[in-house]
Amino acid sequence: MPGFTHLHTASGFSxxxxxxxxxxxxxxxxxxxxxxxxxxxxxxxxxxxxxxxAAAGAGIRxxxxxxxxxxxxxxxxxxxxxxxxxxxxxRGGAFLDESAARxxxxxxxxAAGWAALCRLVSAAHAGRTEQPVLPWSALSSAAxxxxxxxxxxxxxxxxxxxxRPDRAARLLVPWRELYGDALRLEVVDHGxxxxxxxxxxxxxxxxxxxxxxxxxxxxxxxxxxxxxGQGPVADVLDSARRxxxxxxxxxxxxxxxxxxxxxxxxxxxxxxxxxxxxxxxxGLAHRLLAxxxxxxxxxxxxxxxxxxxxxxxxxxxxxxxxxxxxxxRVLRSRCAAGMxxxxxxxxxxxxxxxxxxxxxxxxxxxxxxxxxVARVVDDVRDLGIRVAARGSGxxxxxxxxxxxxxxxxxxxxxxxxxFLSERxxxxxxxxxxxxxxxxxxxxRAIFDRFGAERxxxxxxxxxYRVRHAVRDVGAALGMDPAEVDRLAKAFPHIRxxxxxxxxxxxxxxxxVTTPPPGTPSPPPxxxxxxxxxxxxxxxxxxxxxxxxxxxxxxxxxxPAAGTWRRRTHRSSR
Numbered sequence: 239m240p241g242f243t244h245l246h247t248a249s250g251f252s253x254x255x256x257x258x259x260x261x262x263x264x265x266x267x268x269x270x271x272x273x274x275x276x277x278x279x280x281x282x283x284x285x286x287x288x289x290x291x292a293a294a295g296a297g298i299r300x301x302x303x304x305x306x307x308x309x310x311x312x313x314x315x316x317x318x319x320x321x322x323x324x325x326x327x328x329r330g331g332a333f334l335d336e337s338a339a340r341x342x343x344x345x346x347x348x349a350a351g352w353a354a355l356c357r358l359v360s361a362a363h364a365g366r367t368e369q370p371v372l373p374w375s376a377l378s379s380a381a382x383x384x385x386x387x388x389x390x391x392x393x394x395x396x397x398x399x400x401x402r403p404d405r406a407a408r409l410l411v412p413w414r415e416l417y418g419d420a421l422r423l424e425v426v427d428h429g430x431x432x433x434x435x436x437x438x439x440x441x442x443x444x445x446x447x448x449x450x451x452x453x454x455x456x457x458x459x460x461x462x463x464x465x466x467g468q469g470p471v472a473d474v475l476d477s478a479r480r481x482x483x484x485x486x487x488x489x490x491x492x493x494x495x496x497x498x499x500x501x502x503x504x505x506x507x508x509x510x511x512x513x514x515x516x517x518x519x520x521g522l523a524h525r526l527l528a529x530x531x532x533x534x535x536x537x538x539x540x541x542x543x544x545x546x547x548x549x550x551x552x553x554x555x556x557x558x559x560x561x562x563x564x565x566x567r568v569l570r571s572r573c574a575a576g577m578x579x580x581x582x583x584x585x586x587x588x589x590x591x592x593x594x595x596x597x598x599x600x601x602x603x604x605x606x607x608x609x610x611v612a613r614v615v616d617d618v619r620d621l622g623i624r625v626a627a628r629g630s631g632x633x634x635x636x637x638x639x640x641x642x643x644x645x646x647x648x649x650x651x652x653x654x655x656x657f658l659s660e661r662x663x664x665x666x667x668x669x670x671x672x673x674x675x676x677x678x679x680x681x682r683a684i685f686d687r688f689g690a691e692r693x694x695x696x697x698x699x700x701x702y703r704v705r706h707a708v709r710d711v712g713a714a715l716g717m718d719p720a721e722v723d724r725l726a727k728a729f730p731h732i733r734x735x736x737x738x739x740x741x742x743x744x745x746x747x748x749x750v751t752t753p754p755p756g757t758p759s760p761p762p763x764x765x766x767x768x769x770x771x772x773x774x775x776x777x778x779x780x781x782x783x784x785x786x787x788x789x790x791x792x793x794x795x796x797p798a799a800g801t802w803r804r805r806t807h808r809s810s811r
Contacts, residue, residue: 242502242527243274243534245301246342246387246424246458251285251699252305254479257463257471260289263499266464268296270501274534276301278342281370283359284699290541301537302345302545304355306362307338310393311374311412336480338371339396342387342424346537349544351383358384381416385533387456388413389424390435390444398443399433406447414453422533423448423455425526427508428496436460436494442516445526449518456530457509462497469495477714484714550607550665553688558609565605569636570596572612576639580646588635588648595636595654602660611668612640617683623676630657631668642668702734 248256249263260277267275275298277289286302293300343358345351361376388394394413397406413421425444428436433443448455462472472493477484485491500508506527513523541547555561560568573592582588599605618625619641627643633652637643647654658666672680685693702710705726712722 240502240527240531241271241273242505243272243276243301243531244459244461244499245276245303245344245456245530245534245537246278246305246389246426247276247461247499248279248305249277249285249289250701251282251288252280253699254475255280255462255472257468257475258465260285261292261295262464263461264289264292264296264298264300266499268298270499272298272502274299274301275499276303276344276534276537278303278305278344280305281307281359281362283356284697286545287547290545290547294541300539300541301534302352302355302539303343303537304359305340305342306358306372307336307340307370308372308377308392309338309374335369338369339393340389340391342389344385344387344533344537345383345539346385346420347383348539351537352539352544354380354383377416384417385420385422385537386413386417387422387424387458389458389460390426390440392424394423395435395440395444398447399435399437399440401433403443403447403450407451410451410453419454421453422529423451423453424460425455425457425512426460427512428460428494430494431490436496438512438515441512445512445518445522446516449522454529454533455526456533457505457512457526458530459500459505459508460497461499462493464499466495466498468498469493472497474711474714478710483716550603552606553610553692555606557688558606558613560606560609565609566596566600569599569605569608572609573636573639576641580639591635591648591654592639595634595658598654598658598660599636602658604658604665607665608636608640608642611637611642611670613687614684615640615642615670617687618672618680621676621679621683623673623680625670625672627668627670629667629669631666631670633657637668642670704729704732704734707734 244267247263249258249260250256251260256279263277264275275293277285277300279285281304283302283304289302290300343355345355357380358372358376359370361379362370362372365371365373388410390396390399393409394406397403397409423444425441425448426436427438427441429438430436433439445455463469469492473484476493506523509523509526510520513520513526516522539545542549552558555565558565558568563571573596577583577585577588577592599608615625615627627637631637632643632645633647633654634643634657635647635654638646645652681695708726708729709722712719712725
């Protein structure tokens with residue numbers, strides 16, 4: 239049987255939604271004979287870098303996409319119209335509005351498709367709503383280089399679920415005008431009852447509707463976890479996201495248990511079942527599978543060439559004061575001036591240390607990086623904002639002479655090798671702190687210096703820690719809060735991932751998770767199956783500048799993309 243490529247897959251980087259790490263998904267795809275796999279996390283691309291590396295290790299081709307909520311094409315409210323009040327739950331908590339229709343966007347055509355995908359994700363997060371929602375007007379600016387899947391959660395899919403193919407046809411028209419042959423209807427069957435998302439009835443309707451409308455259809459499993467049996471984990475994540483406990487009296491609201499990374503044989507049987515339910519012959523099932531593979535084959539984005547993975551992007555030399563000389567010469571000149579300014583010019587030990595550091599920096603090709611960070615620090619200091627480096631970067635005499643770090647590493651016996659060494663290929667990380675109250679001024683200064691086309695802000699997802707995971711699971715299961723609190727406090731402050739005994743270990747031989755005598759085992763959930771479902775996203779708002787698509791990588795937090803991080807100082811740390 240020919241292979242199958244999953245075009246709609248969520249990982250733990252889909253906040254409180256996906257239940258498997260990107261590494262696990264890539265590993266399982268390779269084990270089940272797949273040549274490619276798409277990662278389409280909800281509302282972002284933060285898992286793309288880890289997924290690309292995992293795919294390379296597993297020997298499969300990565301496809302990149304995102305599932306985004308899309309706003310309705312409604313006219314703007316008239317001036318003076320009444321403000322819509324947010325709903326407040328009767329029993330406390332918070333109301334989470336997940337009513338917006340969703341669509342999957344896959345990047346194709348290399349760097350152009352990746353850039354278009356990044357623009358859509360940025361536009362979705364640029365609004366003032368609590369949940370990321372993509373304005374309809376933003377679609378026209380990123381129509382090229384993308385393939386769009388309209389599935390059960392799209393406005394077209396919802397119309398079909400309601401038995402309104404006439405409305406679905408009207409809703410399909412603007413999508414066809416924007417994306418043309420790049421538009422696909424997503425057929426999904428999880429064996430759920432009724433005619434809602436994941437039901438065989440809706441899958442058959444979608445396939446028949448695609449044939450009637452002349453729109454290409456693809457088959458997906460809308461994957462949320464890598465292996466069978468992880469449905470209860472998805473239920474707990476849904477409960478934690480929606481802030482309501484799992485309802486034991488409504489099993490129809492539970493996950494079906496079918497949203498795992500199925501192999502080609504299982505998806506082939508699903509295609510035949512859907513085609514038969516839609517009243518077509520088996521040949522349509524084969525064409526459905528073939529179109530799925532054809533769509534996957536068109537989504538070509540190379541992690542190295544198009545995303546810039548593994549490459550370093552520095553701003554142009556003129557932006558860091560190296561218009562007429564090489565960056566290495568400029569760096570040496572600035573360091574020599576710093577030696578004279580600080581009275582170190584007669585100190586042979588410091589000159590020898592400086593020459594060693596500069597040789598290492600030049601051999602690694604990083605002079606522009608140090609000049610970039612120095613330029614940022616100079617601009618911040620010119621604004622009268624306090625700024626200081628911390629971490630291993632303080633061990634560099636070059637950083638001290640450039641004014642990035644205040645401490646003299648020679649006087650304090652700090653080692654340069656902890657910060658930068660020829661034995662370590664990774665770019666060194668220079669962390670600098672600024673006044674939190676004036677960080678917006680710092681952002682503006684960086685944008686003004688390097689230009690908006692070289693700067694981006696990034697966020698850092700935070701994964702579950704074991705206590706938080708236990709509390710979320712307890713709340714999802716409706717357990718007594720006092721009992722949940724006692725269970726949570728039985729664990730140390732560690733990440734959820736290490737909270738399991740290693741395979742083959744004896745009971746009680748793993749002291750990290752040993753609770754007090756008589757304490758029942760914690761229920762299965764995020765700490766058990768995922769530890770990967772990001773519990774929340776803390777936006778650090780760090781400007782990240784660079785050139786080309788590589789500047790949009792999750793690991794690209796600085797003016798020399800992938801190189802520099804600025805963390806705001808908070809007294810609560």
